[in-house]
Amino acid sequence: MKLRLFFFGLIISYCLLIVPFTDYLARRPVDVKLGYLPHPQILRATSGEHRPTVSELMTLRVLFYYGTILQKAQDGIFIRPEFLNMYKTLQGAIHLDPYNMDAYYFAQAAFTWELGRIHEVNHLLEIGMKSRTWDYMLPYYLGFNYAYFLKDYEKAAGYMKQAAELSDNPLFARLASRYFFESEQSSLGLAFLETMIKNAKNEAVKGSYIQRRDALQAVISIEGAMESYRSSFGEDPATLDELTKAGVLESVPEDPYGGSFYIDDVGKVRTSSKFASPIF
Numbered sequence: 001m002k003l004r005l006f007f008f009g010l011i012i013s014y015c016l017l018i019v020p021f022t023d024y025l026a027r028r029p030v031d032v033k034l035g036y037l038p039h040p041q042i043l044r045a046t047s048g049e050h051r052p053t054v055s056e057l058m059t060l061r062v063l064f065y066y067g068t069i070l071q072k073a074q075d076g077i078f079i080r081p082e083f084l085n086m087y088k089t090l091q092g093a094i095h096l097d098p099y100n101m102d103a104y105y106f107a108q109a110a111f112t113w114e115l116g117r118i119h120e121v122n123h124l125l126e127i128g129m130k131s132r133t134w135d136y137m138l139p140y141y142l143g144f145n146y147a148y149f150l151k152d153y154e155k156a157a158g159y160m161k162q163a164a165e166l167s168d169n170p171l172f173a174r175l176a177s178r179y180f181f182e183s184e185q186s187s188l189g190l191a192f193l194e195t196m197i198k199n200a201k202n203e204a205v206k207g208s209y210i211q212r213r214d215a216l217q218a219v220i221s222i223e224g225a226m227e228s229y230r231s232s233f234g235e236d237p238a239t240l241d242e243l244t245k246a247g248v249l250e251s252v253p254e255d256p257y258g259g260s261f262y263i264d265d266v267g268k269v270r271t272s273s274k275f276a277s278p279i280f
C-alpha cells in the first residue's frame with residue numbers, strides 16, 4: 001500500500017512539473033536554443049570516421065537556427081542571434097572537416113555584411129584553401145572581402161588571380177587586372193551578391209542576400225542619376241529631391257531595410273537603415 005502511494009505521489013509530482021516545464025521550453029527565447037557543443041578536439045577524437053557527417057550536422061544546426069530567426073524577423077519578431085556561439089560552432093565544424101563548403105558559405109553570409117567580422121571569416125576561408133586547393137570560390141570570397149570591406153586591393157588582386165586561374169572565369173581575371181576603384185564598389189557588391197544568390201541552398205539566407213541585392217540596385221540607380229545630374233548641371237546634387245526635379249531620377253527608390261536614402265556631406269548615397277536588419 002505504501003509503495004503504491006509512493007508511486008502515485010511520483011506521478012502527481014511529475015505531472016505538476018512537466019506542464020510548466022514544457023510550457024517554458026515552448027516559450028523560451030529561440031536565441032538560447034542553439035546550445036553548446038563539446039570542444040572541437042573532443043568531437044574530433046570521438047567522431048572518428050564520421051567527422052564529415054558530424055561537421056555537416058553542426059553546420060545544418062546553425063543554418064536552421066539562423067533561418068528561424070530571419071523568418072521571425074519577417075513576422076516582426078526581432079531576436080538577436082547568438083553570433084559568437086554560431087561562429088564557434090562553424091569553426092568547430094571546419095576543424096572536424098575542412099572540406100565542408102557549407103560552413104564557409106554560411107560564415108561568409110552571416111558574419112561579413114552586418115557584423116563586419118571580416119578578419120574572422122578570412123581566417124576560416126584561409127583554412128579552407130589549404131584543403132580545398134581546387135576550389136575557386138574560397139579565393140573569390142577572400143578577394144571580395146579584402147577589396148570591398150578592408151580596401152586592401154593588393155591582397156584582393158592576388159586572391160582574385162588565384163580564383164581566375166582555378167576557374168578560367170574571365171570575370172575573376174578582369175577583377176584581378178583592374179582591381180577595385182571606389183567608384184566601382186556598388187557594382188562589385190552587386191556582382192558578388194548575384195553569385196551568392198545563385199549558390200544559396202538555404203532559403204532564409206538566400207532571402208537576406210536578395211534583400212541586400214535589391215538595396216544595392218537602388219543605390220546604383222541613384223548613383224547613375226547623380227552622374228547624369230553632374231553632366232547636365234556641372235555640379236553635385238545636394239539632395240535626392242534635386243534629382244527627381246531635374247528628371248534624372250523618376251522617383252526615389254525604396255530601401256528594402258525600411259530606411260530612407262539620402263546624400264551625405266561628401267556626396268555618397270547613404271540610408272538611415274545602414275542596410276541592416278533590426279536583429280543586428
